[in-house]
Amino acid sequence: MKIKVVKKEEKNVETKKPKLTRRKLMEQQLDELNSLKSNSKTIKDQKEKLEKSIESSKRGSRSKNKGSSYERTIAGKFKAKFNADLVRTPQSGGFAKNISKADEFRGDIVLADKDYDFKLHIECKNSKTWSLPKWIKQAEEDCPKNKIPLVVFHKHGTSKDYVTLSLEDLFSLVRKEDIIIKKGEL
Numbered sequence: 001m002k003i004k005v006v007k008k009e010e011k012n013v014e015t016k017k018p019k020l021t022r023r024k025l026m027e028q029q030l031d032e033l034n035s036l037k038s039n040s041k042t043i044k045d046q047k048e049k050l051e052k053s054i055e056s057s058k059r060g061s062r063s064k065n066k067g068s069s070y071e072r073t074i075a076g077k078f079k080a081k082f083n084a085d086l087v088r089t090p091q092s093g094g095f096a097k098n099i100s101k102a103d104e105f106r107g108d109i110v111l112a113d114k115d116y117d118f119k120l121h122i123e124c125k126n127s128k129t130w131s132l133p134k135w136i137k138q139a140e141e142d143c144p145k146n147k148i149p150l151v152v153f154h155k156h157g158t159s160k161d162y163v164t165l166s167l168e169d170l171f172s173l174v175r176k177e178d179i180i181i182k183k184g185e186l
Contacts, residue, residue, distance in 0.1 A: 026054050070126035071108045074152050074161065078109065078122075085112040106142050118147075119173075125153040132164060148173065 030050045033043055071088040078086045089110050111118035121143040125135050130153065139149035148169045154161050165173075 026050050030054065066126055067124070070154060071124045074122070074124050075109045077161075084116070084118075086110065086118075087112045106144055107139075121147040121149045123149070123151045125151060127153070128156045136164060 030047060033047050033050065036043060068088065075086045075088050078084070086109050089106075089108055107121040108124040109122040121139060123135060123139040123142070125131075132151070132153075135151045135153065136149070139151050143149035148165060150163060150165045150169075152161055152163050
């Protein structure tokens with residue numbers, strides 16, 4: 001399919017093909033293979049491989065949507081608890097990994113208020129299987145200086161969310177008075 005584009009100043013007509021995604025290209029290839037009359041093993045194998053790749057691509061999109069939704073949920077929970085405007089980072093912080101001036105956009109959740117600094121670098125994970133060492137490594141490697149890397153993750157099949165951070169970081173965040181209380185003063 002071609003689209004006609006008219007440039008106002010030149011009044012010439014040019015043709016431009018629409019941008020196709022990888023999945024659309026695979027779907028087109030599958031349609032072409034399905035239109036062939038041949039039932040050779042090679043064609044069947046190619047069809048099967050393309051069908052698996054298309055399904056895998058769909059799963060990737062669903063997984064990304066699930067992660068984005070979870071990030072918004074966690075941002076909402078932080079917002080409700082601390083009465084601060086926390087939001088999901090555009091592109092989950094992925095766009096800022098190699099940009100030195102974008103430290104405030106690293107992580108999955110950031111503080112929207114420019115007048116305040118957010119001490120935490122939050123990575124959110126919503127997965128059936130937990131990969132804590134990998135998640136912690138990601139949080140620590142992506143964490144800008146003077147921030148505390150923290151991983152928030154969900155236990156599948158429940159409404160529970162958990163947090164992991166280093167013991168030293170926990171000590172820097174929690175005051176003695178908040179966790180050691182004289183009996184009877186609670």
